[in-house]
Structures are given as C-alpha cells and as structure tokens.
Amino acid sequence: TQLLEQSPQFLSIQEGENLTVYCNSSSVFSSLQWYRQEPGEGPVLLVTVVTGGEVKKLKRLTFQFGDARKDSSLHITAAQPGDTGLYLCAGGGWTGGFKTIFGAGTRLFVKA
C-alpha cells in the first residue's frame, strides 16, 4: 500500500518567518503534486513535479522532488497570513489504474 507521510502535522508561525514542510514515502511515484486547501473548499493545485531532483518556484514557495522520487518538500519564504491553510501532498502512480493518493496534510497558521 502506498502511503504519504507529511510533517509536521501542524505549524503556527509569525508573519515573515520561513518554514519547510515535508512529504515522505517508501514508494516511488511517477509524479507528485502539492495542493492547498482552505476551509469549506476543495484542494487547489499548486504545483506538479515529475523529475527526480526537480525544483520549482512559485513566488515565495519552493518545491523540491527527491532524487529517488519518494519524497518532496515545500519551503515558504517570508510567510504571510494569506498562506494559512492545509497543505497536501499527493502522489500519482499506476497500481490497478492510475491513482492519486494524498497525505494527511500540514495545517499552517500564519499570525499577523
């Protein structure tokens, strides 16, 4: 069974601080995505990474895919209250059809 473990589960920081959240698995994924979810809404895709070692930047967010394609990290520089939300990593792979499974998420709260 493929599992994605995210850490930390909860993070509360002050505006302006930097943070990194992690997504780890013992399985290899063909691609990995990061989503952000706000209360009462569905997850919104932030980025997809497909190549081992790949680094993608989205404004103040930096996403990295591990060389072995089993893990990923999300680094936020100078966090803002608008970054508050649930960050989910998701891995895609072929196991009886293409399935995308999600980690439990990191709940981030950025205080002004």
Add this chain to the structure above:
Amino acid sequence: DSGVTQTPKHLITATGQRVTLRCSPRSGDLSVYWYQQSLDQGLQFLIQYYNGEERAKGNILERFSAQQFPDLHSELNLSSLELGDSALYFCASSPGTGEKLFFGSGTQLSVL
C-alpha cells in the same frame, strides 16, 4: 472557481438512508474522481471514471457505488448510511490520467 460543480453542498440524513451526490466536471475533462475527507482519515481516494468507464478503485465500501454518464457528469450513491459515513465528499476532474486534479467545493454529508 475550479469549474467542477458539486451538488448538493450540504446533506443531512439519517442512518440507513440512501443519498446521491452529483458532480459535473470541467468542460473537456474526461476523468472524474471521488474522494472522501474526514478529520481522522484525511483525503481518501474512492473511485475514478474515464469517459464513462471505471478506471481505478480505492477504498470504496460495497455500500457505495458510482457511475459516469454519457454527458460525463458523475453520481456517487451512498446507501445504508452509517454515522461513520459523515464526511466531506469531493469530486475532482482531470483531462487525462490524474496528474492535475481540479476539485469541486465538496458535499458535506451529515448522518444523524
């Protein structure tokens, strides 16, 4: 707005009852996915349809069933409802294999 429409937004029902959740995918997307999100289980993959055919199955109970119609909208049927079925049910769509999922706003199901 993701372009994925889910109805109803909220549903309150009693144990033993049957309900139907509806999803209209983004225009042009052929794949529809159903996920269940609860506080203790996170976002769990239930089932995927592609152009009317079942493509992948996850942790879907036998009491649950789904289908995708020729106009590509999908329905998730939940029967013999139990208290533990109370959760947010999300539908997502994608153009192809699922590396980029676009989620609806979900249906909050409460079983009393």
